[in-house]
Every structure is written in C-alpha cells, then in structure tokens.
Amino acid sequence: AQSVTQLGSHVSVSEGALVLLRCNYSSSVPPYLFWYVQYPNQGLQLLLKYTSAATLVKGINGFEAEFKKSETSFHLTKPSAHMSDAAEYFCAVTTPSGSARQLTFGSGTQLTVLP
Amino acid sequence: DSGVTQTPKHLITATGQRVTLRCSPRSGDLSVYWYQQSLDQGLQFLIQYYNGEERAKGNILERFSAQQFPDLHSELNLSSLELGDSALYFCASSVGPRTEAFFGQGTRLTVV
Numbered sequence A: 001a002q003s004v005t006q007l008g009s010h011v012s013v014s015e016g017a018l019v020l021l022r023c024n025y026s027s028s029v030p031p032y033l034f035w036y037v038q039y040p041n042q043g044l045q046l047l048l049k050y051t052s053a054a055t056l057v058k059g060i061n062g063f064e065a066e067f068k069k070s071e072t073s074f075h076l077t078k079p080s081a082h083m084s085d086a087a088e089y090f091c092a093v094t095t096p097s098g099s100a101r102q103l104t105f106g107s108g109t110q111l112t113v114l115p
Numbered sequence B: 001d002s003g004v005t006q007t008p009k010h011l012i013t014a015t016g017q018r019v020t021l022r023c024s025p026r027s028g029d030l031s032v033y034w035y036q037q038s039l040d041q042g043l044q045f046l047i048q049y050y051n052g053e054e055r056a057k058g059n060i061l062e063r064f065s066a067q068q069f070p071d072l073h074s075e076l077n078l079s080s081l082e083l084g085d086s087a088l089y090f091c092a093s094s095v096g097p098r099t100e101a102f103f104g105q106g107t108r109l110t111v112v
Helices: none
Strands: A002-007 A010-014 A019-027 A032-038 A044-050 A056-058 A064-068 A073-078 A087-094 A109-114 B005-007 B010-013 B019-024 B031-038 B042-050 B053-057 B064-068 B074-078 B087-094 B107-111
Touching: A002 A087, A010 A019, A019 A032, A019 A087, A019 A109, A032 A064, A032 A073, A044 A056, A044 A064, A044 A073, A073 A087, B005 B087, B010 B019, B019 B087, B019 B107, B031 B074, B042 B064, B042 B074, B074 B087
Parallel strands: A010 A109, B010 B107
Antiparallel strands: A002 A019, A019 A073, A032 A044, A032 A087, A056 A064, A064 A073, A087 A109, B005 B019, B019 B074, B031 B042, B031 B087, B042 B053, B064 B074, B087 B107
8 A cells, every 4th residue: 555645735935045845655565756736726747746756856948856765755846935935835655566556645735935 | 747647627516416437547657546636534545456356445435436547547435425435536547566556646536
C-alpha cells in the first residue's frame, strides 16, 4: 500500500520569499513521486517527477524537489515566489510495477502569495 | 494544453439519472486513468485501462463503469446518480506505466 501526507493544507508566503511545500510518502517498494499543480478551474499540470534517477529533481516554473529516502520525504521548493504561483499543489506517489499505475494523491496544499 | 480532451466540461443532471463522460487521450498514449476530485474525498483513483484492458481498479462504485475503445478513447458511465456523486472527474493518459500521466481539464458533474 502507498500513501502521501502533505503537511499544511494552506501555506502563505510573501512575493519573493522561499516556497516550501512538504510531502511525506509511505511505500513498501521504491516509489515514483510527482508534484502536480492545479490552478482554479483547471486540470492538473505536472511540475516535476522522481523516477529513481537523480534525487534532486528540477521542474517547470523554477520549482525543484529532493527525494530523501531516509526521511521518506519529497518536499517542493522554489527560491522566490511569484504571484502566479498561487494555486493548489498535490504530491502523488505510485509504484512502478507492471502495467498497472495508480497515483495516490495527498490532500493538497493551497499556496497563497502575498504582495 | 495537455493534449487530453474531456467532454463535456460541465454537466448538470438529476438524482437517479445516468451520464457518460468521454475522454480522448493524447495521441499515442495507451493508458487511460479516471480520477474523481471532491471536497470531502480529495483526488481518488477510480480505474485504469491499458490498450483496451482494465489494469487497475480503485475506489470505484458499482454504479460506475468504464471502458476503453479500440481507438483508445474512454468513457466513464455513472448511473443511479446521487447528490454525493457531484465532483470533478478527471481523465489522464500516459504512453505506458513508466511515464507520467497528463491530465485533462476535467468534467464538472453537478447532481441536483
């Protein structure tokens, strides 16, 4: 079984400040991990993914995440927040076994960027 | 634009009715996934098809069914609708199991 916990359902940062969104996972086998972003009335857009290669993963829009096996974490960061980053962010986990692929999502973190 | 097309974008229907949601995956993608997003349950995996065959099943109700056709488009059928079925239903597709899934814009279903 696999699960994802996102700490903090709402995070507020000032424009230009560091963004840190927390994600911890649970998986019985080495996982694949993803961060998706959802803007209002939009679908989910992939920000970045970890698929057992480099542990520091760079994504779109200046976001990056680091896979830490010892901490079972995959936190999302961005050095400097922009107003356009305001959205809901979802961490997701899956296990690469066969052709079955089920993403298990966290409950999401709503990011607010203050001017 | 992810390349995944879902129709309709919005659907309002009455309790007890049946609806069909349609999904056209990205060109070349063999896997199609359906997810439900609601305020109380969050994002829940419903079902996955790979090249026409069911490959994984999640928290899908017996009143719900899906299929993937030879041209790889997929339909999600929801019957005997209840107020609690009101949600955003997403379709996603991927080339195969080891590649990321791309999501459509979703169909917002409102049951009244």
